[in-house]
Amino acid sequence: MTPVRFPTAVVGAVLLLATHTGAQRAGIQPSEYQARRAALATAIGADAVFIAFSTDPARRTGDVDWPFRQEDNLLYLTGVNEPDTTLIILPGERERREVIVARDRDPSNERWTGVIPAAEQVAAASGVREVISPRRFPGFVDALFQGRGWDAPPQSSYFAAPGMPAFLASVRAGRAEVWLVMHDRGATGGAPTREQRFAEDLRRQYPDVRFRDAAPLLLAMREIKSAAELTLIQRAIDITADAQKAAMARVLTASHEYEVQATIEFTFRNLGACCWAFPSIVAAGRNTTTLHYEANNEAIVRDGLVLTDVGAEVDGYSADVTRTYPAAGTFSPEQRAIYEIALAAQNGSLPLMRAGHRHLEVNDKAIDIVGGELLKLGLVTKNTSEQAGLYLFHGTGHPLGLQVHDVYDRARPYQAGMVFTNEPGIYVRKDDILGSEIFRQLPAADQASMRAAVLRYDGIGVRIEDDVLITAGEPQILSAGAPRTVKEIEAWMASTRQPPR
Ligand code: GLY
Ligand code: MN
Ligand code: MN
Secondary structure (H helix, E strand, O other), X not given: OOOEEOOHHHHHOOOOOOOOOOOOOOOOOHHHHHHHHHHHHHHHOOOEEEEEEOOOOOEEEOOEEOOOOOOHHHHHHHOOOXXXXXXXXXXXXXXXXXXXXXXXXXXXXXXXXXXXOOHHHHHHHHOOOEEEOHHHHHHHHHHHHHOOOOOOOHHHOOOOOOOXXXXXXXXXXXXXXXXXXXXXXXXXXXXXXXXXXXXXXXHHHOOXXXXXXXHHHHHHHHHOOOHHHHHHHHHHHHHHHHHHHXXXXXXXXXXXXXXXXXXXXXXXXXXXXXXXXOOOEEEEHXXXXXXXXXXXXXXXXOOOEEEEEEOEEEOOEEOOXXXXXXXXXXXXXXXXXXXXXXXXXXXXXXXXXXXXXXXXXXXXXXXXXXXXXXXXXXXXXOOOHHHHOOOOOOOOOOEOOOOOOOOOOXXXXXXXXXXEEEOOEEEOOHHHHHOOHHHHOOOHHHHHHHHHHHHHHOOOEEXXXXXXXXXXXXXXXXXXXXXXXXXHHHHHHHHHOOOOO
């Protein structure tokens, strides 16, 4: 089969490949994917070949797979959310600078699992003009390194001119570099990744070729969000804010956490999000003090708080918004006191979320505010980060994008176009706090006063999480659509109550 090449006119058409995400909507244009690939090509240089593989479908159990989700970098460079996809970029070539390997149409398979996009659709969505079958990928790699012809018919390929002459010249001059996205093995449970297996095979055959990791280059590109990416992130956040509002209404009559979860996830799908970006956390009562509580099976504690940390995903982009609210619609004095600390930490650290500042400064500011406020309630005996850390034991934010905890260069200060969460929390866990070495080393009188305060607020967990766009000026809170202050939350919940009949 010859490779399918498409004229620029076809490539220019906007056609979103979203067969696995369902909804068809205007998203990122092919020209933007082309520009991203061009930037990567410039960065890796003329002696390079860049190869990115798709995620392998993940098995859930038996013959049931998890829904397919494309590898982030491949999605970022192509928009193609299909398994068995590979992108190849050859910056030094004049003719064949980009190739996508994509599944062949297969009617007998398609009647089971749905339409496989035609090569024309893959080309139109991604802006890559040459689309080849996975069956031809091994031959393509041979052609790259051995200089065989590529488009020529089989009987003359031995004599044909090299398909990728510039890269071949780099191979022969000993300058060739193979750029792969070298993933953390954590994602594969320690087993070699697809990229590692590919590199090992290639190294055996071509020991002189150098391998480079493209992950840092892609990370630097992905940190700054484009206007089109911000539109998708905002859509995911708006859907999530609506889900939070629906959850606040639902909890008033729900008996179990899972009913609130159902309302949240119904809202995601009902408003067109493909899915959640991470498993929903719907915690009632004491469960609010467990950071990543995902069981969502317990009874709603009527005089307790409910914490929902949830995020919709839209075209691969995540939201991540947490709200904490009283199951009965009104905060008790103790719940309110703890809530106001988290809110003060957020309000006090938000102004630092602007270009030039570092994420660590925001974190430190939030912890300092939390420590100062906990001192007023007697929950710490001194405002130190160690004592505050008994109640706030996670970082107060992270970048957001194609992953909920998106890629990020910790050495880099904030730049305009980055999106970060701001998520201070206070978790009063009596046994952990009173059993800690920090508590045990306090003088007896301090222990007595602190113990009394801990018992008063025990079991209260509050997190407030908003998604923030960094600009050169004021930070923009993208998740402001979800009620955030005590007054806003109580007013919203009261407004949703059914009038008495
Ligand atoms: N939802 C996970 C987090 O807030 O980081
Ligand atoms: Mn978060
Ligand atoms: Mn979250």
